Amino acid sequence: MATGILKGKRGIISGALNEQSIAWKVAEEAHAEGATFVLTNAPVAMRMGEINGLAEATGASIIPADATKDEDLDALFTGAAEKLGGPVDFVLHSIGMSPNVRKGRSYDDLNYEWYKQTLDVSAMSLHRMLQAAHKRNALNEGASVVALSYIAAQRVFPDYGDMADAKALLESIARSWGYRLGKENKVRVNTVSQSPTITTAGAGIKGFDGFFGFAQEMSPLGNAPAIDCARFCIALFSDLTRFVTMQNLYHDGGFSSTGVTPEVMAKFVQEG
Numbered sequence: 001m002a003t004g005i006l007k008g009k010r011g012i013i014s015g016a017l018n019e020q021s022i023a024w025k026v027a028e029e030a031h032a033e034g035a036t037f038v039l040t041n042a043p044v045a046m047r048m049g050e051i052n053g054l055a056e057a058t059g060a061s062i063i064p065a066d067a068t069k070d071e072d073l074d075a076l077f078t079g080a081a082e083k084l085g086g087p088v089d090f091v092l093h094s095i096g097m098s099p100n101v102r103k104g105r106s107y108d109d110l111n112y113e114w115y116k117q118t119l120d121v122s123a124m125s126l127h128r129m130l131q132a133a134h135k136r137n138a139l140n141e142g143a144s145v146v147a148l149s150y151i152a153a154q155r156v157f158p159d160y161g162d163m164a165d166a167k168a169l170l171e172s173i174a175r176s177w178g179y180r181l182g183k184e185n186k187v188r189v190n191t192v193s194q195s196p197t198i199t200t201a202g203a204g205i206k207g208f209d210g211f212f213g214f215a216q217e218m219s220p221l222g223n224a225p226a227i228d229c230a231r232f233c234i235a236l237f238s239d240l241t242r243f244v245t246m247q248n249l250y251h252d253g254g255f256s257s258t259g260v261t262p263e264v265m266a267k268f269v270q271e272g
């Protein structure tokens, strides 16, 4: 299927933790499409070691960076330019974590220190990344930035907790930077709002099976798998989408536009 659509492009891919990670699939697809890139993740995630195998398979270098630390992000963009031989053409932000969700704190009983961490790790980190990149002129003209989001930014999914607020902030940050970077250097910034996907982050949400099953039956195409999300990201990194920016793009099999389906209705219809 690969056509070399990213041949000659350089990038940074965050968030590949294990084979299930959406970012892992993006890295494999980007490699197959001819890109060279740096992989990054939080230093604690490095301890699991799985990322080394991905780096070997894709010829990527690894630069650890905690996405909530400006000094780490400065080092990431400086190091990536050195390793790749110039500014980058694409950046994937695939980072999310809520201590409140992880520890089962409901929306009416949030720990506010954890709430700040949720917003910092899952949303402000996109701002920090782009500010670090901008200050270092680390993005090539026409570069493409993609961050992964979820429809809880627009609609209430009660068990998604404070991550919903983080995703709403993430999407707003993408628009705000998209305007500035587009004017300045034709850089595009978009969010991709993905179907529920079985990954470490996904499975951390209470009642994830229910989320997944409901979305499956509410989507004419069914839930979008991680590999297809990766391919959509590749399309956004490519030159075929040079005028797509400041958008939240649903990659969800049609879920976001569907009111009801016979499969879901059937669960409520009384026989006789």
Ligand SMILES: NC(=O)c1ccc[n+]([C@@H]2O[C@H](COP(=O)([O-])OP(=O)(O)OC[C@H]3O[C@@H](n4cnc5c(N)ncnc54)[C@H](O)[C@@H]3O)[C@@H](O)[C@H]2O)c1
Residues within 6 Å of the ligand: 014, 015, 016, 017, 018, 020, 021, 022, 023, 041, 042, 045, 065, 066, 067, 068, 093, 094, 095, 096, 097, 121, 148, 149, 150, 193, 194, 195, 196, 197, 198, 199, 200, 201, 202, 203
């Ligand atoms: N899985 C789903 O159902 C789903 C649906 C829509 C959107 N998303 C989003 O996709 C993105 C990727 O998640 P995933 O499902 O592939 O799960 P994942 O757990 O594989 O990826 C999350 C990544 O965030 C990284 N991370 C956490 N804290 C960090 C920090 N301080 N600095 C740097 N990195 C840090 C983790 O190490 C991990 O690699 C997230 O933004 C998530 O919210 C996931």
